[in-house]
Amino acid sequence: MNPRATFWICLFLVAAKGAVQIWFERLNRRYLLGHASAIPEAFRGVMDDATYAKSVEYTLANSGLRQVEVAWDGVVLGAALASGGLPWAFGWFNQHLGGSAWSLALCLFATGLVLSLASLPLEYYDQFRLEERFGFNTMTRKLWWLAACRTRVAAKAWPSRVPAARLTSSSIRRSWDSSRSSR
Secondary structure, three states: OOHHHHHHHHHHHHHHHHHHHHHHHHHHHHHHHHOOOOOOHHHOOOOOHHHHHHHHHHHHHHHHHHHHHHHHHHHHHHHHHHHOHHHHHHHHHHHHHOOOHHHHHHHHHHHHHHHHHHHHHHHHHHHHHHHHHOOOOOOOHHHHHHHHHHHHHHHHHHHHHHHHHHHHHHHHHHHHHHHHHOO
């Protein structure tokens, strides 16, 4: 397939994903606003009017932030696709670490980690501005930074190990099959 066509298809899919996510957020917001005047039957004995009003206000604020996050993630991913940074990173890893499955997995891990750093300011705002405003924040900044680092490393390490293990096992299997067939 033509690389230019692939680029535009990928960019379209990123935009479509973002548009659908924002549409769902707005749909949820509309539903919430339509039912914000009274506590739903299922919650009547569980919370009072003030608590319900606070939860509605928090959900609306959180929904607005989610829409900004979705748009920002789309912009970051679009910029990564359009800038040539992904092919450059692939070429750098291939040149310096070789074309092994493990170096390609490391490239995938590093690229995902770098791209995930762009969402840190919005996550920080969510935790220490939005949740504090509603009294939900129970986390210290040090603990938040540790959790953010751990989450990024764990989330990016797992998907990058799977292709490496699959590629390594398939290359071992091919070597084994070729050595057995040459006997």
